[in-house]
Amino acid sequence: MSTFEMKLVSAMRFPGCPQIIRDVRIYAAHWLVMALPEVADDENLLDNLRLLVTELAANAIKHTMSGRWRHGSFQVRLWLGAGRIRIEVVDQGWWSGPRLRNDSDEVGGRGLQILAAVATKWGVSRRWFGRTVWFELLTQVPIAESAASPGAPARIGNATPARSRARHELRRPLLRSLGEAFRGRAV
Template identity: 35%
Template structure:
């Protein structure tokens, strides 16, 4: 398979369902890193490492807190050449959404993983979807900017 290097006017995307298990969460992170490499953002770069950490946290949360028996979680990556950002979306089937999710990112007693997401992402949030919710984060890094120019 030939690498697809992003250009400034492109939007590339990757979408995959994974089993809502720890193994599925690890596979999501690994396949995402492979996809970034295919898009011209190599393993071990600042952007790749940041996205890996964000995916690890959001996928672990989907498996741990968003798991519904018999339902998978979805990972979506969007490389936006115009805005020079990588958007990570992890959707799970659990409809109930913690209204304090954003506040927990600042809570010393919980949400430490979300503190990491908050530190690595330009912005992040939660939105409802038809079934369940989507937690999203946008990462902008020099690697994305470099690859897109």
């Protein structure tokens, strides 16, 4: 399933510092539950989502210009499609691409192997400046037809205006903590 058959639910840019990993994990799980309230009880899906988005964010910070440059940043995008979700981490690139390591003597380097084992699908696409590493997970909850169609309004699941206001109130603490992370970053 391509991203053209999916609906972009959320996208946010994060600073390329290790302290932000916790916020990335919270952001991804929060937006998935906000977009599909039915998955809130699926702890396995949420744990896999948290694990994999943490790995991709950590890789973006450790191995690309997103974490090596003092103004580095990366973007996390959440897509919904028919029975699946897709998370993309868009970084600022590096001269080498991600690779699976098979050396059993190495201490680290198992993140992409974990990604390959847990995700339904995953991949990498290069851009002019940077790359996008993505993964997909299956959900047991089908996406409503109006949410999956490209020309449909941004209402997902059974969202109502009152629920949208409640979502806005839930986002404030996350956005406040992200603002503090941007301001508190060493320049």
